[in-house]
Structure formats: C-alpha cells, structure tokens
Amino acid sequence: MNIIEERFECPYCGWTPDAGMENIRWEHCPNCLSALHEYDQEENECGGELEPISIWVKSRREGEIIHRCVICGELHTSPMTKYDNPIKLMSLAAGPLGTPAFPVERMQELLDLMGGQGSMEGWNREPRE
Numbered sequence: 001m002n003i004i005e006e007r008f009e010c011p012y013c014g015w016t017p018d019a020g021m022e023n024i025r026w027e028h029c030p031n032c033l034s035a036l037h038e039y040d041q042e043e044n045e046c047g048g049e050l051e052p053i054s055i056w057v058k059s060r061r062e063g064e065i066i067h068r069c070v071i072c073g074e075l076h077t078s079p080m081t082k083y084d085n086p087i088k089l090m091s092l093a094a095g096p097l098g099t100p101a102f103p104v105e106r107m108q109e110l111l112d113l114m115g116g117q118g119s120m121e122g123w124n125r126e127p128r129e
C-alpha cells in the first residue's frame with residue numbers, strides 16, 4: 001500500500017483533478033475515459049492503456065464504461081461518474097450507429113433507391129457551354 005497519495009495525472013491526455021477533487025480515487029480519466037491497466041492485477045501489472053470501447057447501462061441510475069486493454073486485450077468495466085466527459089460518453093454510446101451497417105460501396109445504389117435525391121452525379125458534370 002502506498003501511503004503517500006499521488007496526485008492523479010492522466011498518462012494519456014494529461015488531465016489532473018481540480019481543487020477539491022484530490023481525494024477521489026480515479027478508476028479512469030474523466031476527460032478521455034482511458035485508464036491504466038493496473039487494477040485487480042496485484043502480481044501482474046500490465047501497464048497497458050485501457051481504451052474505452054463502449055458503455056452499457058447497468059441499471060437506471062448506473063452506467064459502466066467498458067474498457068479494453070490495448071496490450072493484453074482484457075476487458076474491464078469501470079462505473080461512470082458525474083465527472084465523466086459527457087461528449088465522450090455520447091460518442092461511445094453512438095459508436096455502433098456511427099459505423100455504417102451496410103457496405104459503403106453500395107451507397108450510390110441506396111441513393112438511387114431514394115429517388116436520386118441524394119445523388120452525387122451532378123457534381124462531376126462539365127459546366128454547360
């Protein structure tokens with residue numbers, strides 16, 4: 001056990017707690033939501049970055065961030081806190097929606113199905129003489 005409490009400083013984005021937040025034990029950085037893979041590993045500290053990959057809502061009032069270690073691939077969860085960056089949380093939550101669920105090369109076909117309204121054809125046409 002380390003008696004001297006070290007001031008938290010995020011190794012990934014450099015975030016440090018504001019005054020009055022020094023006693024909080026940060027399981028992950030509330031700014032970039034990353035964490036260091038060291039918890040729960042007494043003998044075998046990995047030291048890898050636990051990258052936030054998703055969030056899940058455990059119960060109505062409780063959500064957790066799902067982390068995946070970039071070195072060993074272990075999955076890890078960490079409860080969300082009120083300090084967590086809401087924009088970052090939102091983008092994690094929207095992750096699967098942001099990835100097209102259909103092949104991008106079929107985009108034109110889909111646009112054609114939409115009645116050509118989204119067609120890009122006009123953009124590479126030569127100007128009229």
Ligand SMILES: [Zn+2]
Pocket residue numbers: 010011012013014015029030031032033034
């Ligand atoms: Zn950070």
Ligand SMILES: [Zn+2]
Pocket residue numbers: 037046047048069070071072073074
């Ligand atoms: Zn690891």
